[in-house]
Amino acid sequence: MRRHLALLAGAVCLSLGLSACGSTGAGAGDAAAKNRTLTIWADEKRADVLRPFAEAFAAKKGVRAEVVGIPQNQQQEFVDASKAGRAPDVMVGAHDWIGNLVQNDLIDPVEVLDNRLGDYVDVARRAVTYQGKYYAIPYAVESLVLFRNTALVPEAPRTFDDLVATGEALRKAGKVSQALGYTVSSPDGQAGDTYHMYPLFSSAGGYLFGSDSRGDSDPSDLGVGKPGSVAAFEKIAALGEKGSGVLRNSYSSDSSAAAFLSGKTPFLVSGPWRLTDVRSAGMKYAISPVPGFAGKDPARSFVGVQSFFVASKGKNKDLGQEFVLSTLGNLELADALFKAEPRMPALKEALDHARQGDPDVGAFEQAAAAGVPLPSIPQMSAIWGPFNTLIHQAVKGDPVPPAVAAANKAIKDQLGVR
Numbered sequence: 001m002r003r004h005l006a007l008l009a010g011a012v013c014l015s016l017g018l019s020a021c022g023s024t025g026a027g028a029g030d031a032a033a034k035n036r037t038l039t040i041w042a043d044e045k046r047a048d049v050l051r052p053f054a055e056a057f058a059a060k061k062g063v064r065a066e067v068v069g070i071p072q073n074q075q076q077e078f079v080d081a082s083k084a085g086r087a088p089d090v091m092v093g094a095h096d097w098i099g100n101l102v103q104n105d106l107i108d109p110v111e112v113l114d115n116r117l118g119d120y121v122d123v124a125r126r127a128v129t130y131q132g133k134y135y136a137i138p139y140a141v142e143s144l145v146l147f148r149n150t151a152l153v154p155e156a157p158r159t160f161d162d163l164v165a166t167g168e169a170l171r172k173a174g175k176v177s178q179a180l181g182y183t184v185s186s187p188d189g190q191a192g193d194t195y196h197m198y199p200l201f202s203s204a205g206g207y208l209f210g211s212d213s214r215g216d217s218d219p220s221d222l223g224v225g226k227p228g229s230v231a232a233f234e235k236i237a238a239l240g241e242k243g244s245g246v247l248r249n250s251y252s253s254d255s256s257a258a259a260f261l262s263g264k265t266p267f268l269v270s271g272p273w274r275l276t277d278v279r280s281a282g283m284k285y286a287i288s289p290v291p292g293f294a295g296k297d298p299a300r301s302f303v304g305v306q307s308f309f310v311a312s313k314g315k316n317k318d319l320g321q322e323f324v325l326s327t328l329g330n331l332e333l334a335d336a337l338f339k340a341e342p343r344m345p346a347l348k349e350a351l352d353h354a355r356q357g358d359p360d361v362g363a364f365e366q367a368a369a370a371g372v373p374l375p376s377i378p379q380m381s382a383i384w385g386p387f388n389t390l391i392h393q394a395v396k397g398d399p400v401p402p403a404v405a406a407a408n409k410a411i412k413d414q415l416g417v418r
Helices: 002-016 028-034 044-061 074-083 096-105 113-119 120-127 160-172 194-203 228-239 252-262 272-280 317-326 331-340 348-357 363-370 378-396 402-417
Strands: 037-042 065-070 090-094 136-142 145-149 209-211 217-222 267-270 284-287 302-311
Touching: 002 272, 037 044, 037 074, 037 096, 037 284, 044 317, 044 331, 044 402, 074 090, 074 096, 090 096, 090 317, 096 302, 096 378, 113 160, 120 302, 120 363, 120 402, 136 194, 136 331, 136 363, 145 272, 194 217, 217 378, 217 402, 228 284, 228 378, 267 272, 267 402, 284 363, 302 317, 331 348, 378 402
Parallel strands: 037 065, 037 090
Antiparallel strands: 090 302, 136 302, 145 267, 145 284, 209 217
């Protein structure tokens, strides 16, 4: 594999005319190389992991490496820096940035042979593909799962209806105070949470965008105003504050997690970012995919894929292209990233390693395989606000059809379509 990657890197360098890809030679070439710096941006935790790998890569190339931890708002920081002529050469971030970054000409396609991405799980490969091109190398996959307190619920519920019935029975018996920990709203309780509500919305027949012939989200096929979305929100509203009360606008990510970790609810719908907390709580737990409604479609969680991008405005983007290419099939790097934060590796070989050492990885893998990549088209930005408002209204108990119609109109107004 390593020999194949070296040959592949050489082929890419020749095709792109990258002067830094080969040996630096002597004299003026060495001096020029030493004045070059490969700059990589990532969040702080991943920056710490990447630093020794970047430095080792740079040493082989006869250049310097600088890995910068960006504490927050990474995408906006990258956009602003790119427009101001301060772009890094490599950016580490979420795959759903791709549409916005491509639209603004801020990232380059990754020049990799198609069959090399066969080393990655299917959902990760699909997530980094946009308009028929690969725009990133994936390294970690995340999706929502169902955490279950096995002391209270030994077996995973087969449907969401079973889950609700079990939680309500435990609540009525006084064993818990809340049937389910589910993120319904933002921390202030004033807006819904589209990401967390999507599994129920998709199971009950709703969709956001259709798909075009290449498998990309199709903005011309907006599903929010369709009858399926109305039916889906009627189902969600039935679980809301004027229905069974299982879903409430006071349920945020933190409050739902706190209820589960303290034993006040037997279930929590969340992602791998809660795994450390669950393990630290000392409870007996199990993980399974979020179940769908009885007789309806499967619940499909959004899948996010953390990835390496090559910045089109980087001063040394040739080095960036080669560094990103060198991460392809780099098992040592993939293992290090997983150990720093246990999110399912996208590289199949690393996934095998992780699965052998961590029994929870297989459960996250199963959930991700049933999920769908979070839409990366720029038009997705028009969804969040109106859809969050729609969730809040439906859970509060407002009439569903006019709320859906209002959300559909607001989204179309933002997109400039009729």
